[in-house]
Amino acid sequence: MNYAQIVLPLNLKGSFTYKVPEELQTGIQTGMRVLVPFGGKKIYTGIVFELHNNAPETFVAKEVISLLDDQPIVPQEQIKFWNWLSDYYLCGLGEIYRFAFPSSLKLESETYLKLKPNVKVDFENLDVNEMYLIQALEVRQLINLTDIEAFIPKKDIIKTVNSLIDLQYIEIDEKIAEKYRAKEIAYVKINDEVLQRQNITEILLSLKRAQKQKDLFLHILEKQTENPDLPIKKSELFEDGYFGSSHFKALADKNLVEEYYMQKDRIESYEGEIEEIEELSEAQKEAKNEVDEAFEEGKNVLLHGVTSSGKTHIYLEKIEECISEGKNVLFLLPEISLTKQITQRLEKKYGRQLGFYHQKLTDFERVEVWRRIRQNDIKVLIGTRNSLFLPFQNVGLVIVDEEHDSAYRPREVSPYFNAKDAALVFGNFYGAKVILGSATPSVESYYNARKDKMKYVFLEERFGNVNLPEYELINFKEAQESKKVSGNFSLQLIDEIKKVVEEKNQAIVLHNRRGYANVVECETCGYVNYCSNCDVVMTYHKAANEMKCHYCGQRASKPKVCPKCHSENLNERGVGVEQIHEEVSKLFPDQEVDRMDVDSMRKKFAYEKLYEKIEDRETDIVVGTQMISKGLDFDHIELVAIPKADSLLYVQDFRAEERAYQLITQVSGRAGRVSGKGKVLIQTFNPDHSVFQLIKMNSPAKIYKYILTERQKFHYPPFTKLIMIELKHRREDKANRASQFLGSILRKYLPEDCVLGPEKAQIARLNNFYQFQIMLKLPKGKKYEEYKKRVLASLKEFDEITAYHSIRKDVFVDF
DNA sequence: AGCACGCCGACT
DNA sequence: GTCGGCGTGCTC
Numbered sequence: 001m002n003y004a005q006i007v008l009p010l011n012l013k014g015s016f017t018y019k020v021p022e023e024l025q026t027g028i029q030t031g032m033r034v035l036v037p038f039g040g041k042k043i044y045t046g047i048v049f050e051l052h053n054n055a056p057e058t059f060v061a062k063e064v065i066s067l068l069d070d071q072p073i074v075p076q077e078q079i080k081f082w083n084w085l086s087d088y089y090l091c092g093l094g095e096i097y098r099f100a101f102p103s104s105l106k107l108e109s110e111t112y113l114k115l116k117p118n119v120k121v122d123f124e125n126l127d128v129n130e131m132y133l134i135q136a137l138e139v140r141q142l143i144n145l146t147d148i149e150a151f152i153p154k155k156d157i158i159k160t161v162n163s164l165i166d167l168q169y170i171e172i173d174e175k176i177a178e179k180y181r182a183k184e185i186a187y188v189k190i191n192d193e194v195l196q197r198q199n200i201t202e203i204l205l206s207l208k209r210a211q212k213q214k215d216l217f218l219h220i221l222e223k224q225t226e227n228p229d230l231p232i233k234k235s236e237l238f239e240d241g242y243f244g245s246s247h248f249k250a251l252a253d254k255n256l257v258e259e260y261y262m263q264k265d266r267i268e269s270y271e272g273e274i275e276e277i278e279e280l281s282e283a284q285k286e287a288k289n290e291v292d293e294a295f296e297e298g299k300n301v302l303l304h305g306v307t308s309s310g311k312t313h314i315y316l317e318k319i320e321e322c323i324s325e326g327k328n329v330l331f332l333l334p335e336i337s338l339t340k341q342i343t344q345r346l347e348k349k350y351g352r353q354l355g356f357y358h359q360k361l362t363d364f365e366r367v368e369v370w371r372r373i374r375q376n377d378i379k380v381l382i383g384t385r386n387s388l389f390l391p392f393q394n395v396g397l398v399i400v401d402e403e404h405d406s407a408y409r410p411r412e413v414s415p416y417f418n419a420k421d422a423a424l425v426f427g428n429f430y431g432a433k434v435i436l437g438s439a440t441p442s443v444e445s446y447y448n449a450r451k452d453k454m455k456y457v458f459l460e461e462r463f464g465n466v467n468l469p470e471y472e473l474i475n476f477k478e479a480q481e482s483k484k485v486s487g488n489f490s491l492q493l494i495d496e497i498k499k500v501v502e503e504k505n506q507a508i509v510l511h512n513r514r515g516y517a518n519v520v521e522c523e524t525c526g527y528v529n530y531c532s533n534c535d536v537v538m539t540y541h542k543a544a545n546e547m548k549c550h551y552c553g554q555r556a557s558k559p560k561v562c563p564k565c566h567s568e569n570l571n572e573r574g575v576g577v578e579q580i581h582e583e584v585s586k587l588f589p590d591q592e593v594d595r596m597d598v599d600s601m602r603k604k605f606a607y608e609k610l611y612e613k614i615e616d617r618e619t620d621i622v623v624g625t626q627m628i629s630k631g632l633d634f635d636h637i638e639l640v641a642i643p644k645a646d647s648l649l650y651v652q653d654f655r656a657e658e659r660a661y662q663l664i665t666q667v668s669g670r671a672g673r674v675s676g677k678g679k680v681l682i683q684t685f686n687p688d689h690s691v692f693q694l695i696k697m698n699s700p701a702k703i704y705k706y707i708l709t710e711r712q713k714f715h716y717p718p719f720t721k722l723i724m725i726e727l728k729h730r731r732e733d734k735a736n737r738a739s740q741f742l743g744s745i746l747r748k749y750l751p752e753d754c755v756l757g758p759e760k761a762q763i764a765r766l767n768n769f770y771q772f773q774i775m776l777k778l779p780k781g782k783k784y785e786e787y788k789k790r791v792l793a794s795l796k797e798f799d800e801i802t803a804y805h806s807i808r809k810d811v812f813v814d815f
Numbered sequence: 816a817g818c819a820c821g822c823c824g825a826c827t
Numbered sequence: 828g829t830c831g832g833c834g835t836g837c838t839c
């Protein structure tokens with residue numbers, strides 16, 4: 001194979017063709033990393049995606065400089081997966097590559113060069129540049145491509161480096177190119193020989209004048225005898241400050257103890273005992289059998305288990321089965337912070353063979369996980385959506401927990417994809433089974449499972465037969481009319497909270513809106529405080545005493561007088577969680593009331609501290625945003641109150657009802673987990689609203705039926721496919737014209753009713769970019785593929801207009 | 816995405 | 828006269 005298609009870590013379409021020099025032809029394989037020159041002076045680490053013999057006709061291909069791997073780093077399954085993502089989500093392979101790889105595995109021009117050892121350079125036949133480079137290397141040994149710029153013209157760098165590599169004078173320094181070195185950790189042990197030669201009493205006697213050394217020796221000895229297989233970290237000895245390193249050194253000098261080094265994974269892994277998991281309940285056994293059946297039929301599963309039904313138990317059983325068959329497991333979570341329960345249980349069971357991968361790891365830590373996965377050293381990997389790109393060898397099971405969670409498809413990071421859907425395809429490529437699990441499955445997954453695309457498994461009862469919480473609707477309008485309210489709380493709601501806290505139980509108050517007040521408005525002239533970067537009113541945060549833009553993060557001080565008319569009549573409108581917190585604190589002055597939202601949890605360990613406080617029942621009432629719907633599994637929460645439930649529904653989004661149902665159900669799941677007497681109070685102006693009524697009935701089947709009917713009526717997913725195209729530019733007219741133009745092209749290729757817009761985005765200006773949106777509502781099935789091709793053609797036609805190249809364009813498939 | 820090239824305004 | 832602003836075009 002003479003030519004290779006190489007994917008580069010750039011936001012460019014497709015791959016680039018390079019010539020494979022003869023000496024590399026035997027070693028090169030798809031999925032390996034290579035160094036290639038690109039543009040005048042850059043060297044990139046690319047991935048070989050394809051090998052072929054078709055010489056390009058329109059350009060001269062450059063040559064691959066060198067191979068960085070002797071085995072493919074991207075397995076075949078991943079190559080298929082990347083190609084699928086790129087096709088399906090209309091994104092570039094380069095984008096995927098950038099997202100998938102830790103940065104130290106894809107370095108750019110920081111590549112270092114060195115002289116080959118023992119070469120005689122024939123200066124006669126070198127040109128000036130080559131001579132300069134050799135001379136520089138003789139002085140400095142290692143040189144970076146950026147450094148070379150100092151003495152060789154940029155456009156000649158690649159040529160010079162290539163020719164010197166060809167002449168075998170210089171080479172790429174792989175060790176530094178790999179940036180990463182496994183970290184070694186010091187461990188200690190008693191010198192083996194000493195134990196054979198002398199008895200303990202003799203040793204202790206010899207140490208009788210050095211109390212601390214004696215203590216330290218005994219301490220190490222004790223640990224070592226207690227658990228001979230558990231290595232003792234040197235750093236552990238000095239933790240409590242009783243021993244110092246001098247004491248250890250003295251013992252080491254006397255040859256009584258020794259230290260040794262072991263490569264230690266940067267990721268801390270569990271080193272304690274391994275425990276068996278508990279037995280499944282009847283309902284769980286039944287559900288597990290259904291999962292087994294589905295897998296035998298070759299079907300994936302949607303595991304719909306009500307809150308506290310113990311989905312985790314079933315996961316654990318399946319994980320264990322999968323591992324006993326010699327295959328590995330990928331366990332996906334929306335955010336790594338909510339891993340507590342599952343992690344603890346898996347750690348006990350799988351100890352060191354458990355790995356973690358998520359956005360919060362450092363680059364070194366990521367590479368470590370990559371290495372371990374490649375060496376098949378990890379049996380269960382728990383991670384967020386980016387774990388889908390690890391170089392797995394043989395995955396047998398993929399679990400997507402909390403599959404409905406929107407963190408699986410953040411809109412801000414490219415490439416845009418939904419990890420839940422991608423996981424199904426990933427599983428297919430790996431020949432692995434997939435379980436999507438949730439207490440409130442997404443409407444799409446529910447529909448697919450009901451349409452027999454997946455097997456639907458319903459776990460209807462809570463573990464231990466504990467009752468689900470009871471829902472009650474409070475008509476706030478009526479309460480207001482009969483004057484039975486205090487601020488945003490009806491007296492009934494206050495009473496119910498009182499009852500719970502008087503019994504020393506805990507209550508949760510949900511209000512899903514950050515800040516104190518939505519708007520600060522001048523009563524005299526109507527002035528409101530807009531963000532200077534976005535078309536958004538700024539939210540007043542009382543705790544921080546500032547105005548914040550929730551979209552670009554800009555802060556401003558709160559105006560004391562209206563900046564426009566200097567009136568002092570400033571009015572706060574729109575209730576935020578801070579205000580609800582303030583109200584609750586005033587209503588319950590003797591109770592400990594805490595707030596949980598992104599703003600109050602920003603400080604280091606704030607979340608952990610509050611978590612412990614709630615766990616220890618120091619907190620009586622927690623007021624919070626949707627954050628409180630996740631991970632707070634405590635035994636004494638008996639009440640969930642939602643004072644302004646309507647605010648959950650009135651959002652401009654066809655998924656608003658689904659979201660409201662999910663959020664309310666998820667928060668409700670925190671109540672009465674043990675007692676079975678949990679209560680949920682939904683205070684609303686519209687107690688007759690179908691969503692509230694259906695939630696009250698506690699029948700998921702009915703609520704999904706309702707939402708699906710609505711979706712069908714208005715042609716929304718899962719009955720259609722949505723593609724949203726967003727165009728942004730600093731200048732409004734340009735963004736507007738470009739989107740009008742794209743709209744007209746799309747209308748040329750697609751039926752009129754498929755194209756909606758362009759329209760100003762809901763936030764017309766964000767971070768100083770004006771945004772316009774075009775929504776495509778496409779039919780499902782065979783026609784979809786056809787239509788998507790036309791969309792692609794339209795985008796291509798659009799791209800041909802050079803004047804619009806400066807327009808930022810994002811395409812969201814399955815919006 | 817980066818980077819070069821090229822064309823215009825404000826400075827030593 | 829030159830430095831540097833960003834619009835445009837190209838990268839195998």
